[in-house]
Amino acid sequence: MNDKAETMPGGKALLDRQDERVKHEEGFAGSVKAFWSQVRSGDLGSLPVVVGLVIIWTVFQLLNPVFLSSNNLANLLFDSSTIGVISLGIVCVLMVAQIDLSVGSVSGLASAITGVLWVESGWPVWLAILAALAVGTLIGALYALLFNSLGMPSFVSTLAGLLAFLGAQLYLLGSNGSINLPYDSPLVSFGQLLTMPDWVSYGLAALAGIGLFVTGYRTAARRREAGLSAESLASLLAKAVVVIAAVEFVVFYLNQSRGVPWLFGLFIALVLAMNYALQRTKWGRSMRAVGGNPEAARRAGIPVKRIYLSAFMLCSTLAALGGILGAARLASASQQAGTGDVNLNAIAAAVIGGTSLFGGRGNAYSALLGIIVIESIASGLTLLNLSSSLRYMITGAVLAIAVIVDSLSRRSRVSHGRA
Amino acid sequence: MPDVLPHANPAGELVLALRGISKNFGAVSALTHIDLDVHAGEVVALVGDNGAGKSTLVKVLAGVHQPSSGTIEFAGKPVKLTSPSTALDLGIATVFQDLALCENLDVVANIFLGREKDPMRLDEVGMEIRAWQLLNELSARIPSVREPVASLSGGQRQTVAIARSLLLEPKVILLDEPTAALGVAQTAEVLDLIERVRERGLGVVMISHNMEDVRAVADRIVVLRLGRNNGVFTPDSTNQDLVSAITGASDNSVSRRAGRRAASTPAQENHP
Ligand SMILES: Nc1ncnc2c1ncn2[C@@H]1O[C@H](COP(=O)(O)OP(=O)(O)OP(=O)(O)O)[C@@H](O)[C@H]1O
Numbered sequence: 001m002n003d004k005a006e007t008m009p010g011g012k013a014l015l016d017r018q019d020e021r022v023k024h025e026e027g028f029a030g031s032v033k034a035f036w037s038q039v040r041s042g043d044l045g046s047l048p049v050v051v052g053l054v055i056i057w058t059v060f061q062l063l064n065p066v067f068l069s070s071n072n073l074a075n076l077l078f079d080s081s082t083i084g085v086i087s088l089g090i091v092c093v094l095m096v097a098q099i100d101l102s103v104g105s106v107s108g109l110a111s112a113i114t115g116v117l118w119v120e121s122g123w124p125v126w127l128a129i130l131a132a133l134a135v136g137t138l139i140g141a142l143y144a145l146l147f148n149s150l151g152m153p154s155f156v157s158t159l160a161g162l163l164a165f166l167g168a169q170l171y172l173l174g175s176n177g178s179i180n181l182p183y184d185s186p187l188v189s190f191g192q193l194l195t196m197p198d199w200v201s202y203g204l205a206a207l208a209g210i211g212l213f214v215t216g217y218r219t220a221a222r223r224r225e226a227g228l229s230a231e232s233l234a235s236l237l238a239k240a241v242v243v244i245a246a247v248e249f250v251v252f253y254l255n256q257s258r259g260v261p262w263l264f265g266l267f268i269a270l271v272l273a274m275n276y277a278l279q280r281t282k283w284g285r286s287m288r289a290v291g292g293n294p295e296a297a298r299r300a301g302i303p304v305k306r307i308y309l310s311a312f313m314l315c316s317t318l319a320a321l322g323g324i325l326g327a328a329r330l331a332s333a334s335q336q337a338g339t340g341d342v343n344l345n346a347i348a349a350a351v352i353g354g355t356s357l358f359g360g361r362g363n364a365y366s367a368l369l370g371i372i373v374i375e376s377i378a379s380g381l382t383l384l385n386l387s388s389s390l391r392y393m394i395t396g397a398v399l400a401i402a403v404i405v406d407s408l409s410r411r412s413r414v415s416h417g418r419a
Numbered sequence: 420m421p422d423v424l425p426h427a428n429p430a431g432e433l434v435l436a437l438r439g440i441s442k443n444f445g446a447v448s449a450l451t452h453i454d455l456d457v458h459a460g461e462v463v464a465l466v467g468d469n470g471a472g473k474s475t476l477v478k479v480l481a482g483v484h485q486p487s488s489g490t491i492e493f494a495g496k497p498v499k500l501t502s503p504s505t506a507l508d509l510g511i512a513t514v515f516q517d518l519a520l521c522e523n524l525d526v527v528a529n530i531f532l533g534r535e536k537d538p539m540r541l542d543e544v545g546m547e548i549r550a551w552q553l554l555n556e557l558s559a560r561i562p563s564v565r566e567p568v569a570s571l572s573g574g575q576r577q578t579v580a581i582a583r584s585l586l587l588e589p590k591v592i593l594l595d596e597p598t599a600a601l602g603v604a605q606t607a608e609v610l611d612l613i614e615r616v617r618e619r620g621l622g623v624v625m626i627s628h629n630m631e632d633v634r635a636v637a638d639r640i641v642v643l644r645l646g647r648n649n650g651v652f653t654p655d656s657t658n659q660d661l662v663s664a665i666t667g668a669s670d671n672s673v674s675r676r677a678g679r680r681a682a683s684t685p686a687q688e689n690h691p
C-alpha cells in the first residue's frame with residue numbers, strides 16, 4: 001500500500017483530529033461538557049449507581065446515625081466481598097449475553113464441599129478449597145457444553161443447575177444440616193477478622209493513584225509521539241490527586257475502627273484483575289465481540305465456543321470461591337448457604353453496577369459498585385430492625401429500577417447511534 | 420475513472436479454483452455445480468441478479484457456509500474451509516454484504532477484531548495509528564475511531580469493513596458489493612484500491628450490480644444465474660450480451676426499456 005498517510009508534514013492536524021465536524025472539548029471544562037453530552041446520549045456508565053448510592057447513604061444516615069459509622073462500614077465491606085466475588089462472575093456471563101441463575105447453589109455446594117472435605121474428612125484446607133473450586137469450574141464447563149453442542153439456552157440449563165446443585169449441597173451436608181468450621185483457623189479469621197495494618201492500607205491507596213497516573217502518562221506520551229491527541233498532564237495529575245485523596249480518606253475513616261478487611265482487599269484485587277482482562281486483553285475484546293454480535297465474532301475468526309466456555313467456567317469458579325469465602329465469613333457450611341437472596345443479589349449487583357443484560361457492555365467495577373449498593377440497603381434495613389420481608393421487597397424494587405435504567409439507556413443509545 | 424485500462428490478462432498463477440461447488444439450504448439449491456478460477460493479480464467480477472447465489476458463493480469461500488459438494492483448491496492444494504478462521508489463516512479476506520461488524524465496539528476494535536496486537540497487553544496506540552493509516556488510504560470520512568460503530572453511517576461502516584479486510588495482507592480478497600453504500604469519492608478510492616491490490620499480485624473477487632464499476636476494474640466477468648454458471652465475459656463485451664446472460668433472455672425488461680428510451684429520444688442516442 002502507498003504510505004502517503006504515514007508521513008505527517010509539520011503543522012498538519014493530529015491524526016485523529018482531522019475531521020472538522022467533530023467537536024473536541026479541551027481542558028477541564030471541556031471534559032465536563034463531553035461527559036455531560038455522553039450521559040445525555042444514554043452512555044450512562046456508573047453515574048446512576050453513584051447517584052443512587054449517595055441517596056441511599058444519606059437516607060439511612062438520617063434514619064440511623066450508626067449507618068455511616070466506621071465499624072458498620074467495615075462490616076459492610078466484609079459482607080460485600082463474598083457476594084461481590086460471585087457477582088464478578090456474573091459480569092463475565094452477562095458480557096457474552098448469557099446468564100447463570102445457579103451461582104447461589106454453586107456457592108452453597110462449594111461451601112459444603114469445603115466443609116466436608118476439610119472438617120469431616122480431614123483434608124488440608126487448601127486442598128479442600130482447590131477441590132471446591134475445581135467442582136465449580138467443571139459445572140461451568142458443563143453449562144458451556146450444553147450451550148455449545150446442544151444449543152441449550154443458559155437460562156434453562158442454569159435453572160436446572162440451580163435445583164440440582166442445591167440438591168447436591170443438601171446431600172453432602174446430610175442430616176446434620178451444617179458443619180462448623182474451626183474458629184481459630186486462618187480461613188475463618190480471614191473471613192471474619194483480619195484487616196490490613198494501617199501502613200499497608202495507606203500505601204495501597206497511594207499506589208492506586210500513582211499507578212493510574214503512571215499508566216495514563218505513558219499512554220499520553222506514546223500517543224503524542226505518534227501524532228494522536230493525548231490527555232494533558234494537568235488533567236492526569238488532577239485525576240490522580242482526586243483518586244488518592246478519595247481513597248486515602250476512605251481508608252483513614254475505616255482505620256478509625258477495624259480497618260480495611262483483607263477479604264475486601266482480595267475482592268478488589270480480583271476486580272482489578274478482571275478489569276484488566278476485559279479491557280486490555282484479546283480475550284476481553286473477544287468477550288465483548290461475542291456479546292455484541294456472535295456471528296460477526298465468528299466471521300472475524302474468534303473461537304466463539306471457547307469464549308463461551310471461558311465465560312461459564314469463570315462464572316462458576318468465582319461462584320464457588322464466593323461460597324468458600326461466605327463459609328469462612330459465617331464459620332460454617334450450612335444448608336442455608338447460597339440460598340435465599342444470594343443468587344438474585346449477585347445478579348442484581350452486576351446489573352445495578354451498569355453491566356448490561358443485553359451483552360457486550362459493562363465492566364468489572366460494576367460488581368463492586370453494585371454489591372455496595374445492595375449491601376448498603378441490606379445493612380441499613382437491618383439497622384432499622386426491618387424484617388427480611390421488607391428487605392426483599394426493597395431490593396427487588398432496586399433491581400427493577402436498575403433494569404429499567406439499563407433498558408432506557410439502551411434505547412437512548414440506539415436513538416443516539418451508540419448502541 | 421473514465422480511462423480504458425488495457426485488461427491484458429496478467430496470467431498469474433491460479434490461487435483459487437472451485438470445481439463443482441453446490442450448496443443447498445434445505446430444499447433451496449442456492450448454488451449448483453459452480454466452477455470459478457481466480458488467478459494472482461486478477462480481478463474477477465461476479466455478477467448476477469438478486470438471489471443468484473453470489474453472496475452464498477462468497478460465504479462458502481470465506482468458510483462461513485460449508486459446501487454441500489464440490490472441491491476447493493487454494494494455491495494448488497485442495498483445502499477444506501471448515502470455519503472462517505481457516506479461510507483467514509489461508510489468506511482469504513472477505514468484506515461481507517452485511518458487513519458483520521460488532522456495533523458495540525469502536526472502529527479500532529472492529530478493524531483488529533480477532534487479530535489484535537499483543538494478546539495479553541493490547542497495543543491500543545499502535546492499533547489506532549494503523550487504523551488511521553488504513554482509513555486514510557481509503558479516503559475515509561470517519562470523525563473518530565473511538566466511537567462505537569453503531570454511530571457510523573452505512574458508507575462509513577462499509578469503509579471500516581474494507582479496511583479490516585486489508586489488515587491481514589491477504590492473498591485473495593472477496594468483496595461483496597463493496598461500493599453499494601459509498602459516495603462518489605469513496606467509490607473511486609475503492610476502485611483505485613482494487614487496482615493497487617491487483618498490482619501487488621493479489622486475487623480479487625468483486626461482486627457488484629454496477630456495470631460501470633465492473634467494466635472499470637474487472638479482468639473477467641463471471642455471470643451467475645439461479646445458482647449456476649452462466650458464462651464468462653471480458654470487460655469489452657457488449658452490454659446486451661451481459662444483460663441477457665444475467666437475466667437469461669435477450670428480450671428482457673432492461674433491453675425493452677433501453678429500446679423505448681432510444682425510440683422516444685433519438686437525438687440523444689449517440690452519446691458515448
Ligand atoms: N442462510 C440461508 N438459508 C436459506 N436460504 C438462503 C440462505 N442464504 C441464502 N439463501 C438463499 O440462497 C439464494 C441465493 O442468495 P444470495 O444471498 O447468495 O444471493 P445474491 O446473489 O447475493 O443476491 P443479492 O444480489 O440480492 O445480494 C437465495 O434464494 C436465498 O434465499
Ligand SMILES: [Mg+2]
Pocket residue numbers: 473474475516595
Ligand atoms: Mg448478495
